[in-house]
Amino acid sequence: MGAELALFADSLVRSTPLIIAGLAVALAFRGGVFNIGAEGQLLVGAIAATTVSLAGSDVLGRFIVVVSLISAALAGAVWAGIAAELRRRFHVLEIISTIMLNFVAIYLVSFLVRGPLQESTHIYPQTESLAASARLPLLIPGTRLHMGFAVAVAIAALLSWVFRKTAAGFRIRATGASPLAALTAGKIDINKTSFLVFLFSGALAGIAGGIEVTGVTFALYENLSPGYGYTAIAVALIAGLSPLGIIGSGIFFGVLETGAIALQREFGVPSSLASVVEAIFILGALTLAAMKGRRISGFTAAR
Amino acid sequence: MSAFETFLEGAVRTATPLGFAALGETVAERSGIINIGLEGAIIAGAFGGFVAAGTGSIWIGFAGAMTAGIAVALVFAFFAIQMRADQIITGTAISLLCLGLTATLYQQVYGATGAALTIPTMGSTNLPLLSSIPVFGRALFAQPAITYLLYAIIPIVWWWMYHTHEGLGLRATGEDPRAAVAAGVHARRFQLLSVLFGGAMGGIAGGVLVIAQAGSFAEGMSAGRGFIAIAIVVLGRWHPLGVAAAALIFGAASALQYFFQALGWPVPYQLFLALPYILTLCGLAGIAGKAVAPASLGRWPDQV
Numbered sequence: 001m002g003a004e005l006a007l008f009a010d011s012l013v014r015s016t017p018l019i020i021a022g023l024a025v026a027l028a029f030r031g032g033v034f035n036i037g038a039e040g041q042l043l044v045g046a047i048a049a050t051t052v053s054l055a056g057s058d059v060l061g062r063f064i065v066v067v068s069l070i071s072a073a074l075a076g077a078v079w080a081g082i083a084a085e086l087r088r089r090f091h092v093l094e095i096i097s098t099i100m101l102n103f104v105a106i107y108l109v110s111f112l113v114r115g116p117l118q119e120s121t122h123i124y125p126q127t128e129s130l131a132a133s134a135r136l137p138l139l140i141p142g143t144r145l146h147m148g149f150a151v152a153v154a155i156a157a158l159l160s161w162v163f164r165k166t167a168a169g170f171r172i173r174a175t176g177a178s179p180l181a182a183l184t185a186g187k188i189d190i191n192k193t194s195f196l197v198f199l200f201s202g203a204l205a206g207i208a209g210g211i212e213v214t215g216v217t218f219a220l221y222e223n224l225s226p227g228y229g230y231t232a233i234a235v236a237l238i239a240g241l242s243p244l245g246i247i248g249s250g251i252f253f254g255v256l257e258t259g260a261i262a263l264q265r266e267f268g269v270p271s272s273l274a275s276v277v278e279a280i281f282i283l284g285a286l287t288l289a290a291m292k293g294r295r296i297s298g299f300t301a302a303r
Numbered sequence: 304m305s306a307f308e309t310f311l312e313g314a315v316r317t318a319t320p321l322g323f324a325a326l327g328e329t330v331a332e333r334s335g336i337i338n339i340g341l342e343g344a345i346i347a348g349a350f351g352g353f354v355a356a357g358t359g360s361i362w363i364g365f366a367g368a369m370t371a372g373i374a375v376a377l378v379f380a381f382f383a384i385q386m387r388a389d390q391i392i393t394g395t396a397i398s399l400l401c402l403g404l405t406a407t408l409y410q411q412v413y414g415a416t417g418a419a420l421t422i423p424t425m426g427s428t429n430l431p432l433l434s435s436i437p438v439f440g441r442a443l444f445a446q447p448a449i450t451y452l453l454y455a456i457i458p459i460v461w462w463w464m465y466h467t468h469e470g471l472g473l474r475a476t477g478e479d480p481r482a483a484v485a486a487g488v489h490a491r492r493f494q495l496l497s498v499l500f501g502g503a504m505g506g507i508a509g510g511v512l513v514i515a516q517a518g519s520f521a522e523g524m525s526a527g528r529g530f531i532a533i534a535i536v537v538l539g540r541w542h543p544l545g546v547a548a549a550a551l552i553f554g555a556a557s558a559l560q561y562f563f564q565a566l567g568w569p570v571p572y573q574l575f576l577a578l579p580y581i582l583t584l585c586g587l588a589g590i591a592g593k594a595v596a597p598a599s600l601g602r603w604p605d606q607v
Contacts, residue, residue, distance in 0.1 A: 034391060082584075090588040095339070095391060096537065097587065099530045100580040107577035115571060233395055270410040272522070275403030282396035286388040 007258065009143035013216060015254025017042065017208040017228040019152040022235035022246045023159055024076075024204035029241055030163065031197030032176035032190075037083060037098025038205040039229025040105035041076040045206025047112060048075035049213045050127050050220040053134040054117075064134045069210045076206015077199045079105065084198035088191060094198070102229065110222050117220065126221035136215040146215035153247055155204065160243040172197055205229060227275075231257075234278045238285050253278065306565035311442035313561045316516070318554025319450045320345070320508040322547055324532035325539065326453075326460060327504025329546045332536055333464065334490075334497040335477040335599040339394025340379045342529025343401030344502045347371040348509025350405040353520035356422040356513070364422065365449065365510045372506015373499055375401055380498045384491060390601050398529065406522040425449060425515040447515040449507070461543040473497060477597030505529065534583045538590065541597060549586075556582045 021038045028035035049072040057064045083101060086092040110125075112118075117127045136146040163169040174182040175193045182188040208228065217224055235253055239245030260274035324341055331338050338344075348368040355367020375397060382393040425447040433444040464470040475483040476490040483490045508528065513520055535553055539546030560575035 036395070086584065086588055092584070092587040093537070096530070096534050097584055099527070100534065100583050103527055103580045104577045107573040110576075111571050111573035114573075230395075230399065233392075234399070237392060270407040272403045272406035272410070275399050276407060279396045279400030279403060282392065282399070283382060286382060286392060286396070287386065290386045290388050 005140075006143055007262065009140060009145040011255040011258040012149050012251065013144050013146065013254075014258050015250045015252075016146075016148045016152050016215070017212050017225070018231055018235050018253050019246055019250030020155060020208035020211065021205050021228050021232035022239070022250050023152075023155055023243055024201045024208065025232050025236035026239070026241040026243060026246060027159060027172070027204065028197060028201035029236065030176045031172040031194055031201075032179060033084075033087075033194050033198045033201065034093075034095045035080065035083070035098055035198060035201050036095055036233065037080060037101050037202070037229070038208075038232050039225060039227065040098065040102035041079045041202040041205035042209035042212070042225055042229050043102075043105040043109055044079045045072035045076040045209030046213045046217075046220055046224055047109060047209075048072045048206070049210035050130070051117070053130045053214065054128055057131040057134040062133065065136055065214055068134065068214060069207055072206045072210025072213075073203040074206070076209065077203040079206070080198050080202020084195050084202075087198070088195055106222075109220065109224065113221055119219075124221075127219045130214065130218045134214060135218060136211065144216070146211075148211035148215040151207075151211060152250070155207075156243045156247050163243065205232075208232075226257075231275075231278060234282045238281055240285075306562055308438065308441060309565060310555075310558050310562040311439065312445070313558030314551065314555040315442050315446060315450065316554070317557040318550045319446070319453060319515070320511040321528060321532050321535060321553055322453050322457070322550040323504045323511065324508040324529060325535040325546050325550050326457060326543060327501035327508075328532055328536050329539070329541055329543055330460065330464070330473070330497045331494075331501035332541060332600055333477045333597055334473050334494045335480060335597055335601075336383060336494050336498050337390050337394070337533070337601045338376070338379055338383070338498060338501055339391055339530070339533065340375060340397030340401070341394070341501065341505045341532055342398040342525055342527065343379075343394075344372040344375040344505030345509040345512070345529050345532075346405050346523070346525040347375045347401045348506030349513045349524055350409065350509070350520055351506065352510035352513045353422060359423060361423050361425050361514055364514045365507060368510025368514070369503045369506045372502040372504070372509065374502075376499050376502020376505070379502070380495050384494050384498065402523055402525075405520075409520060409522060421518060422514065424518040447511075449511055449515050457543055457547045464543060469493075474597070477599055480599055505532075508532070531579065531583065534587065537596075538583070538586045540590070540595070552586075553579055553583070 021042055024038050025035065049068040052068040052071045053064060056067060060067055079101060083094045083097040086097050087094050113125045113127060119126060119128045136148055139145045139147055139149060163173065171188050171193050174186050174188055175190045179190045183190050212224065213220060231253055235246055235249045239249040256277060257274045260271040263269040264271040324345055328338060328341055348371050351371025352364045352368030356364025379393060379397050382388040383390045427445050428448045430444040434440045464473065472483065472488045473493050475486065475488055476493045480490045509525060512524055517524065531553065535549045536546055539549035556579045559578065560572065563570055
């Protein structure tokens with residue numbers, strides 16, 4: 001019982017950043033923004049959460065987790081904002097700019113954990129560990145499952161409500177579905193809408209990074225993310241960009257990746273097999289969509 | 304060699320795989336297809352080149368690299384051209400697939416510690432006279448033979464694209480497939496062949512990494528070069544000669560680290576690793592309004 005519960009909890013822990021980053025991707029794609037930069041936005045979110053947690057845990061007491069997650073969201077929004085501004089002002093394709101920013105974020109983490117933020121003994125390439133007060137509380141005591149999973153589900157529900165019931169959600173969907181129609185028939189400021197969508201998408205990815213630091217790793221280090229931001233694209237697409245569906249596909253990929261790691265440990269099966277399976281699922285989803293005559297599209301809308 | 308010569312040599316060396324990949328992508332994009340799966344073709348080419356070069360022949364190695372790149376491009380073409388699935392999503396999946404598949408195969412076939420494995424590597428060939436030109440000679444003409452192949456392909460592609468009937472058909476397809484088809488151009492065939500050419504070039508780029516540079520395979524060794532190559536295509540404004548120049552500028556940006564290391568400046572190495580990406584962002588912003596993408600790039604009209 002104990003082992004199964006631990007494995008199940010681990011799967012949900014693994015699915016948490018996938019769900020939140022998946023929601024970030026879905027929000028962007030729905031709004032016609034091709035944000036492939038969730039990975040970078042997640043990393044700067046992790047940087048911000050770590051920095052704030054380490055600096056402020058004595059002063060802020062119990063509120064430190066909330067403050068560090070908010071700063072993670074802001075950092076993610078700023079990082080996405082670079083690409084959003086490049087798109088708005090210079091018409092730089094966000095597909096390319098966000099990928100470039102992913103690499104910059106990776107090297108920024110590397111620089112920080114080997115430079116200014118390195119732990120005090122200067123032996124390990126990582127920051128100091130977060131104080132107990134700066135960590136997310138556990139959801140199920142005795143496992144590793146933390147509150148972040150509940151946050152992920154709550155954000156999914158919120159986003160689902162925004163899409164279906166609010167005027168902002170309608171503007172986002174209209175801008176993504178047909179920018180020209182949204183502009184002419186709907187009198188929607190499509191530039192402003194897609195700019196804001198970009199920032200909020202980055203903020204969500206940043207929160208994913210902040211939650212990973214405050215709930216799982218408790219420190220910043222290189223390879224903190226095994227490509228969550230890229231897997232998130234698969235998570236979002238397989239759910240058909242539906243926020244509630246992303247909870248399901250996120251858990252599915254969480255189970256898949258946790259299972260792959262267990263298989264590697266037990267039987268020596270390379271865990272990289274998981275990304276092969278993920279890729280096959282994306283191609284399968286594209287095939288199904290093509291057969292139904294409905295195209296899953298990002299690029300067309302993004303222009 | 305002076306620090307400056309080392310820098311120039313490093314610039315050309317870094318630019319070589321990028322040049323191959325970007326040149327192939329240029330042809331594909333001029334037909335209207337953006338292939339983000341290029342990263343996948345490069346890593347597949349690296350793995351294919353590694354396996355094939357294990358036979359002991361460098362050129363069989365490159366043939367293997369090219370074949371692997373073409374195979375990846377075929378998968379992309381099936382989804383993106385045959386099924387008309389979204390090109391960006393297909394390309395993302397293909398890259399993910401190839402990175403995962405090569406890592407899995409490498410671990411399964413060569414074990415987790417395959418570092419001791421060595422393959423024949425391509426040394427540099429000094430071209431007589433040319434390599435003794437002061438300053439630039441060694442950088443340009445004391446490179447592995449595969450680099451000279453790139454020097455030859457660049458003008459050929461340029462000439463083909465702008466001075467032949469087929470080149471016109473390719474560009475017409477990329478601008479307006481509907482009009483091209485109406486004029487009797489085999490648009491789909493152009494797209495298929497140009498994507499396969501892009502895959503072949505991407506595969507060779509991977510082969511260069513393994514056979515002419517690293518001497519062994521490592522998981523994820525393509526390290527985003529496919530994405531950089533796509534940015535280079537934009538910076539080079541979809542023109543073969545412009546793309547070659549952009550690849551060289553990019554190589555120079557990456558090679559700056561050798562220059563600063565030689566001078567002994569205490570700058571964090573991560574800055575140099577990040578610099579090419581930052582410069583690409585600045586470059587893309589700088590050419591705003593001047594670069595015009597092929598009009599149908601990334602999409603296909605509903606009815607053709």
